[in-house]
Every structure is written in C-alpha cells, then in structure tokens.
Amino acid sequence: MPEHDLPPDAVDHAIAQWAQERPTLDVSALEVFGRLHRTYLRYQSSMSTLFAQYDLNTASFDVLAALRRSGPPFRMTSTELARTMLVTTGGVTLRVDRLEKSGLVERQRDADDRRVVYVCLTTTGLRLIDDAATAHFQNELVLLDGLTDTDQRQLARLLRALESSIHDAENRLDEPDSA
Numbered sequence: 001m002p003e004h005d006l007p008p009d010a011v012d013h014a015i016a017q018w019a020q021e022r023p024t025l026d027v028s029a030l031e032v033f034g035r036l037h038r039t040y041l042r043y044q045s046s047m048s049t050l051f052a053q054y055d056l057n058t059a060s061f062d063v064l065a066a067l068r069r070s071g072p073p074f075r076m077t078s079t080e081l082a083r084t085m086l087v088t089t090g091g092v093t094l095r096v097d098r099l100e101k102s103g104l105v106e107r108q109r110d111a112d113d114r115r116v117v118y119v120c121l122t123t124t125g126l127r128l129i130d131d132a133a134t135a136h137f138q139n140e141l142v143l144l145d146g147l148t149d150t151d152q153r154q155l156a157r158l159l160r161a162l163e164s165s166i167h168d169a170e171n172r173l174d175e176p177d178s179a
Helices: 008-022 030-052 058-069 078-085 089-101 123-145 149-175
Strands: 075-076 105-109 117-121
Touching: 008 030, 008 078, 030 058, 030 123, 058 075, 058 078, 058 089, 058 117, 058 123, 075 078, 078 089, 078 117, 089 105, 117 123
Parallel strands: none
Antiparallel strands: 075 117, 105 117
C-alpha cells in the first residue's frame, strides 16, 4: 500500500498533539522511534504467542537458536553465547539453567581444559529448536506479507543503518569530554 494511502496512526496523533501543545518542540524522531517501538511490541506479542506453543520464551529461543546455528556439535561457551545474544554471561547462566532443567541443553566440560564449560543442545533440544525455528520463520514471513520484496530489503538496510547510527551515538556519549 503506498504511503499516502495509509490512514493516520497513533504516532501521527501523538505528533499532532505535541504540535498543538509544544509547537517548538522537535518530535520528528517520534516518526521513526514511535513506530519502531509500536512495531516491536506487536512483533514481540506475535513471537511470544508462537514460542509459547513450544513452551519457550524469547530468551530461551535465543539460546537454542544460537546453539543450533553454530552447527555440529551444537555447543558454545557462555561467553560465546553472551556475545551472540548481546546479554551478560550472568543472563546467559539464568537462561541456560532453565533450559537445562527442561532437558533441552546440558553443560559439558572440555576434555582438554576442565575450566572450559560448553552449553550443548540435547537431542530433545535440537528437535524442539528445529520445529520452533521453522514455525517462527514462517510466522515472520506472514508478518511481512504487506511489504514488497523491495520494501523488505530497503527496510532491512535502513534498520541496519539506524542500529549503526545508535551505536555511534552511544560511543560519542561515552567519550570523555576533550575540554
């Protein structure tokens, strides 16, 4: 659907309200971040509903998916998982504990260096993540049905650029003042 044919949304209404109440306040970023946030909430709800069918949540799916993507023998250290998922190793430990109790992963010590502990998919975990991933990616395709292939590629490129812009801004904010 061409952009000019879309009806006003909640973000348009919020922008109009800000314009009425604070006409000099630049809220133009709300067009991107407001819609991004609302889109994420809808996406998150869709994922949560789907993952619940597999007795998973987003966090557990992330761990299982990272292990599955790593290829045989489907194992990674907590540090490797943390890097992949952008969480702390403590956050990984909590997720792995839950998955281990469910029989989906197990911890194994490295044969050559007993200090190294791997998180490994069990056979049950491998079957579950394969089924859940198939359903998840089919669901994502349905969610993108309203966009053309060109729109999807352009959106993916723009979101990559936005993430890079945010990362660069965070780095600038973290830099000590040069004064």
